[in-house]
Amino acid sequence: MTAISAVAVLFIVAFILKDALPFFRLRGVAEFFGSLRWYPSGEPAEFGALALFVGSGLVTLGAIVVAVPLGVAASLCLSDVLPFTLRQIVKPIIEVLAAIPSVAYGFFALVVFAPLLQRQGGHLLSVASWVIGLPLLALVVLVASDLFAARWPERARVPVRLLAFVVLGACSVWGLMQLGRACEQIEIPSGTNALNVSIILGIMALPTIVSVSEDALQAVGRELREGSYALGATRAETLTKVIIPAARSGIFAGVILGIMRALGETMVVWMASGNAAKIPSPWYDLTQPVRTLTATIAGDMGEAEQVTGAARYHVLFALALCLLIFALLANLASEWIVRRARARLKGS
């Protein structure tokens, strides 16, 4: 069975290579990687894929920002914080997210989410900044005031901590208000953009990240947990200092899998990213439409003249080859990190 799947992968690589290489022979490498002009159907045709790489990267980055903190936090919550009965209910719900077909996500993104972003975009962003910023800043402020108070002599600590908390808290609330107001000003002319797709892809990557890293956290086992508690560690200390380090490689594997899901996703991106082949200016402006590698392959396949075998057909395989190389690199990197983490755990 393993042999069959290995051979299948090898065949896929071989076939893609076979059809991708003629493109580079026909058009060279410089235009493909260096130009921003993507006009495969034009006369003369231009195949500058740089904007597509940036588009794929941007969307994946956005999905990482959405999915990784949320996914890792959710898996921690599931494995170590929530009571058992609640976990039995919540985990299947998250896993249902993986069962929704991607075209349904795409339809939602195009029909519901894009108009919502257009009408309420600024408002939504400011609400989001509050929802994300408030708990995050509260945590940061608490820790920071604790650290600050620790430098003072024993007697002064309580009032100093209180004072630091109030001052820092006020500052961060003021900052949040400014951020919220700035977000309120943002107008999104077109809801089918990188932001929309990033959020949807983030949600799609969630179940992968959650279930793989939750499994990793579960695999840490009772012994380590109970040992930690027996030494007098609190639940938070056990989580951050024992369980997470022990499960780190598994969590990382989950994150990589989630990223690959976001990078390889086609339908949602094709439907809701706007597919405009240009780099947003400035590059981090997610409210502009982008075009990704996957959507381009899907969108151009129909007209790419398979029979006559022109550059327009082979360029799609060149794009596929690049995607494959990215996937391979990510897998190798994750393999390497997992192995290193395992080695370190054994050593210490």
Next chain:
Amino acid sequence: MKTLVLCISVLALVVGFSLGADAADSTGDSSLVVDGSTTVGPIAKAFAEYYMERNPGVNITVSESGSGNGAKSLINSTCDVADMSRFMKDSEFKAAADKGVMPVAHVVALDGIAVIVHPSNPVKALTVEQVRDIYTGTITNWKQVGGPNKAIVVCSRDTNSGTYETFEKLVMNKEKMGSGTEYYGSNGAVHKKVSTTVTAIGYVGLGFVDRKVKGLEINGIAPNPETVKSGKYQIARPLFMFTNGYPSMGTHLYAFVTLYLTRQGQEIIKTIGFVPVTNYGEDEEKESIWSELRLQKLEPNTPAGTAFR
């Protein structure tokens, strides 16, 4: 790869022949495979539904994968009818001839491409030049064409669609679309986008214009069946079904691709929102067209109709 393609096409050829043999036997159980344009697809689907209802035992499958895919399927003999919203290209004809396939065109209906905006947009009419400038990115704000001071969200069909190619040919005049243009995979998606985006402009087949979007007048002519049929509306095109050779009389294939010539076929096409080629029951209009034709014959300087392409 080549051997694989060869294998598949040989297989497809065999299947195609067996299908053809089935179709020739009009009394027996038979099936037709229709593939191609998403614009022509609704016509083929409605025809198939109508035909299957009247001929139990006939099975017609209609897929919509784009004009290019339709041509590809016909060339590889994996379909009996290729729906296409553009004419076949030279390269496709050549590939077909190489494989022993002789594509024959049937014009089943006429289709105007309507340039659409949100109903709340005050702009009512544009010239072809203005539309072109908007799509090349020369005009970026609605105020440049008499609208509000808002940036234009430009929406196009994907480059693999027949609608895109026709729009490119009839409007873009070999200029390339601006890099900010958004691309969508179907008429429905463009319609959805424009109906939910106040500042958007897009183009769809006439059949997709409803109350949720507003079709703009182009060069002063509103997009509707009459202006398309008379040739006054500029962004219009015939819709094709291609078969391998002209189908033998009496076969299901023949009946299917000539359905558009019947009164029922005309009604079906009208209901979906396209313009039928025939006009049964429109005697008055017929009369006026005849008189126009006669007038044209009397004037020797009138240019003969230019062929599509």
